[in-house]
Amino acid sequence: MAFEGLSERLQKAFAGLRRKGKVTESDVSEAMREIRLALLEADVNFKVVKDFIKTVREQAVGSAVLDSLTPAQQIIKIVNDELTKTMGEAAVPLVKAPKIPTVIMMVGLQGAGKTTTVGKLATRLIQQEKARPLLIAADVYRPAAIEQLEVVGQQVNAPVFQLGTDVDPREIVRQGLAQAALQHNDYVIIDTAGRLQIDEKLMAELTDIKAIAQPNDILLVVDAMTGQAATDVATGFNEQLDITGVVLTKLDGDTRGGAALSIRAVTGKPIMFVGQGEKMDALDVFYPDRMANRILGMGDMLTLIDKAQQNFDEKQAADMAEKMRENTFDFNDFLDQMDQVSKMGPMEDIMKMIPGMANNPALKNFKMDPKDIAHMKAIVYSMTPAERVDPDLLNQSRRRRIAAGSARPVQEVNRMIKQFNQSKQVMNQMYKGNMQGMEGLLGGGMKGRLGKMAMNQMVRQQKKNKKKRMKKIKHVKSK
Missing domain, CATH: 3.40.50.300 (P-loop containing nucleotide triphosphate hydrolases)
Incomplete structure (x- = not known):
């Protein structure tokens, strides 16, 4: 990202403010010095920096900010608002002529x-x-x-x-x-x-x-x-x-x-x-x-969200959500998901759009080589139709065969299957968590009558999902 260096410097400036429950005018001055240096190092025009710092400082040292319960957050909001204002506040569309062209x-x-x-x-x-x-x-x-x-x-x-x-x-x-x-x-x-x-x-x-x-x-x-x-x-x-x-x-x-x-x-x-x-x-x-x-x-x-809407097929997204709900997500769906996500751009850029992830130290040097995705696809393509639908079939001898077919090490095949199973488990836990939350809302969990009805419904749904999954596996094996 173009602003990576600037973002890191600003985060350091804000970290000092966040550590203090009470922020003084001298704390603000110190933060403003850091922000000024960060902007100048990012090659921002000197006059723009001067005006920016002056405006932010005037707002940040007001009693409404310094005496508030969260002064650091208030100052960050002021910087955010002023950055937005400096860059233009709102997106500007192309002018459309009254008649073509x-x-x-x-x-x-x-x-x-x-x-x-x-x-x-x-x-x-x-x-x-x-x-x-x-x-x-x-x-x-x-x-x-x-x-x-x-x-x-x-x-x-x-x-x-x-x-x-x-x-x-x-x-x-x-x-x-x-x-x-x-x-x-x-x-x-x-x-x-x-x-x-x-x-x-x-x-x-x-x-x-x-x-x-x-x-x-x-x-x-x-x-x-x-x-x-x-x-x-x-x-x-x-x-x-x-x-x-x-x-x-x-x-x-x-x-x-x-x-x-x-x-x-x-x-x-x-x-x-x-x-x-x-x-x-x-x-x-x-x-x-x-x-x-x-x-x-x-x-x-x-x-x-815009990128997802542009690149994800609506029906596929609905089908994927249903599979996650039913816990029937398989390697065929995994392939579709990889294709859809790769259309949105580099994975490292997508991750940085998620709040809280942009400055995560673990992601600082994170890069996903497009070859890694190609290798994962090769592993899945080397599976039989039945293995893609039912990952439980993948014993060690099958994994060795898949490794040979995809020209990847067995360890890499094992690692990918483990990651797939972990992802599936997370999806299942998310679904169960939502059901438990609903159960509480329905009145007293298992003790409440509505809670019992909700649990019975969930059990019936799980049995239904299991039948559908077994039927799907049987159908694939018969081909």
């Missing part, structure tokens, strides 16, 4: 990931709106820029309009818009040439393209790894073109994340999307409040 103009420095972002944005529009975007190749200067956009277009199944490198970009845009009108495209995304904001000739070209296209949005693509320089780039492009928003790329790289905390405060223009990863679906809406939670180690359950 909606025109989006992409600008930025060369090497910022602009062409890839065009493909990611097209993917998002196709998947979420069933849109039909047209991509216009207006970069005639960078070698192979047009070819790169065509490859991207093929990847995301979006047509690319291009007239080669000998035609003026203004004319390419003019004819591309005419083509979009003929084809009734919902969106037009213009991929312009990367340039420095101080290049007057090329900036004039962008100004002309803006006048021709009348874009609904002008999105500046900024490499998050450039740190404070990203703020200078955003300021320069904004002065020339009056951009409507920013897309931060490479936020998953080795970056300190200062750009995300500086751009909105310095330019007044929102960060609308963030790119994390190389895949064409790796473009997320930027939610300032969720990002603030992640920076402060509070997790990001809303984004996790």
Whole structure:
């Protein structure tokens, strides 16, 4: 995560406050010094840091905070609110034109990931709106820029309009818009040439393209790894073109994340999307409040839920919940679950979205190699249909056969089966825990009449589940 270093430093600053039941003004001053250093090390703009610390300090030293029962938590909330405010408070959507096409103009420095972002944005529009975007190749200067956009277009199944490198970009845009009108495209995304904001000739070209296209949005693509320089780039492009928003790329790289905390405060223009990863679906809406939670180690359950909704099949999720309830979860379900979870992104990133897990020392160096998942799948694929349904069949000789078939050590097979059984046990305990909680609510546990009815119902359900499981095993064995 881009803010890992910043998050660790802020957590250390807050740890000192949490250890004290009563917080004094000098404690707040010490915490503010730590927070200031953390922000500066994250390459946040100096003026933004100065204003941020001043605002937080003014609120934190008030009697309502220092005399409260939980002053440390109050101060953390103030920092959280101010972080959210600094980054823009709310997500900003794309502007939709009253009639098609909606025109989006992409600008930025060369090497910022602009062409890839065009493909990611097209993917998002196709998947979420069933849109039909047209991509216009207006970069005639960078070698192979047009070819790169065509490859991207093929990847995301979006047509690319291009007239080669000998035609003026203004004319390419003019004819591309005419083509979009003929084809009734919902969106037009213009991929312009990367340039420095101080290049007057090329900036004039962008100004002309803006006048021709009348874009609904002008999105500046900024490499998050450039740190404070990203703020200078955003300021320069904004002065020339009056951009409507920013897309931060490479936020998953080795970056300190200062750009995300500086751009909105310095330019007044929102960060609308963030790119994390190389895949064409790796473009997320930027939610300032969720990002603030992640920076402060509070997790990001809303984004996790969004990812789950996008990647999990609703019927499969319902079937999986039923299997967990009935304790009939088997290795076939395990395979399905691995496929669904892998679509959501790297496991270490998913874990950090869970509240309380982001700064867990045990997860600090946690990395799940994609090869590990492939190995687990190979082990399951080496099982017979009956073994996948009934793990109790897996005696030592069968495990040796599975190890040979999957080309994995027997110890690894044993370890995976043990982990599977433990997971299944946890699911069963969760279900029983819910039933016990219900039993208490129904009045007096086993002593109450309703409690007895609930227990009888649970026993009947367990017997029913066992019959279904045995029938399923018998059916598989007969094949």
